[in-house]
Amino acid sequence: MVNENSKYYKNGINKNTYDMLFPDFYNIKKEEIADEETSLIIELIDVYTLTEQKKLFIDLVKKTFDEQYGINYSNIKYNKETKQYEYEIKEKIYTFNELSDMTDIEELKKELKTDKRYHKCHTRTLGLAFGIPESNIVTGYEVIENAKVLHSVLEYKYKNKFYIIDYTKNIIMPKEQYIELTKFKEIERISDLEYIEDLGKICNFPYLTDKVYVTFKKELIRELECKGLFVDDEISKKEIQELKEEKMRQIENYKELNEER
Numbered sequence: 001m002v003n004e005n006s007k008y009y010k011n012g013i014n015k016n017t018y019d020m021l022f023p024d025f026y027n028i029k030k031e032e033i034a035d036e037e038t039s040l041i042i043e044l045i046d047v048y049t050l051t052e053q054k055k056l057f058i059d060l061v062k063k064t065f066d067e068q069y070g071i072n073y074s075n076i077k078y079n080k081e082t083k084q085y086e087y088e089i090k091e092k093i094y095t096f097n098e099l100s101d102m103t104d105i106e107e108l109k110k111e112l113k114t115d116k117r118y119h120k121c122h123t124r125t126l127g128l129a130f131g132i133p134e135s136n137i138v139t140g141y142e143v144i145e146n147a148k149v150l151h152s153v154l155e156y157k158y159k160n161k162f163y164i165i166d167y168t169k170n171i172i173m174p175k176e177q178y179i180e181l182t183k184f185k186e187i188e189r190i191s192d193l194e195y196i197e198d199l200g201k202i203c204n205f206p207y208l209t210d211k212v213y214v215t216f217k218k219e220l221i222r223e224l225e226c227k228g229l230f231v232d233d234e235i236s237k238k239e240i241q242e243l244k245e246e247k248m249r250q251i252e253n254y255k256e257l258n259e260e261r
Contacts, residue, residue, distance in 0.1 A: 032143060034183050039145045040065065040073065041089060042169070042181040048076055048085075049098050049170035050113065094181070096173040099165060112170045122210040124167040125152040129192040130243075132156045132165070133250045137190045139214040143183035151184070152214050190217050196247060200240045 044061060051057045054076075062074040075088045087094040100112035108124075111117050117124075122139070129135050135156040142151045154165040155175065162175035164184075171178075178184065190198075198221065202208050213220070 032148065032183070033146050034143045036145065037069075037071070038181055040069075041087070041094065043144065044073060045076075045087060045094075045096060045171060045181075046169045049096075049100070050115070052113065094173070094177050096171045096177075099167065099170050099172055102172065112167070117170060118168050121166075121168045122152045122214050125154050125165075126195065126210055126214070128154045128165060128167065129195055130247075131250075132192070133247070135192045137192075137195060137214055138164075138186055139188045140184055140186040150211070150215065151182075153178075153184070155189075188215055188217055190214065193244065193247060196240060196243045199243070200237060 044065075048054065048057060058074045058076065065071070065073040071089065073089065077086055077088075078084075079086050082095070084095045084097055087096070098112075100109050103109055103112075125137050129137050132154060133156070135154050137152060138155050139150070139152045141148050143149075151166075151168075153167075156163055156165070163172055164175050164178040165172050166178070194217075198213075198217075201221075201224075202213060208220070
């Protein structure tokens with residue numbers, strides 16, 4: 001048991017180091033602050049994917065933001081041909097899909113349409129990596145106006161184009177558009193296969209939270225391996241090997257599907 005006055009968290013990370021390097025904070029440097037217009041776009045997309053009453057939402061945006069800013073913030077439409085939502089502002093079009101429309105897992109579908117989806121970015125992104133071939137768990141900072149927040153998303157490639165899945169916003173969006181709107185700055189990435197390799201080992205550390213793992217992965221594993229602590233038992237080795245084989249089959253099927261298209 002860790003003493004409350006200890007300088008270390010239960011997971012073994014020095015409190016001062018963690019709080020200094022990876023805080024969620026406000027009043028950031030002026031040059032890092034996202035402009036109000038850009039922040040409002042991603043915030044409205046966030047709320048749009050949360051609501052079932054989309055027409056009512058559009059009407060409210062039109063009466064509130066369009067009149068206040070003189071900008072058409074309510075121009076969100078679904079394109080039946082491309083099967084994507086299109087958000088057109090100042091002659092620029094941002095495209096996205098709702099993750100809830102793409103998953104067959106009922107528990108996630110329901111959660112994604114409620115505010116219960118928030119504050120779960122690290123855990124849910126790790127879970128999504130199992131189902132998306134050749135994906136990367138990417139952790140970094142996103143900036144919304146003057147707030148800089150530690151955040152995890154899933155990156156994957158489809159037809160030579162990179163996309164971001166942001167669970168807490170219930171969106172799948174082209175990577176370049178996502179970074180433009182959130183000012184996302186990467187600090188760590190873990191491939192789906194790397195995560196599977198680590199699974200049997202990190203399970204032996206109950207205080208190693210998902211947030212700590214996705215943020216300090218390389219440093220933690222290097223330190224634990226040096227001390228001979230980061231090892232699999234025979235049971236987990238077998239389970240991990242089965243997961244790896246399933247992931248490789250998934251990747252091969254995905255490549256074949258892309259080639260057919």
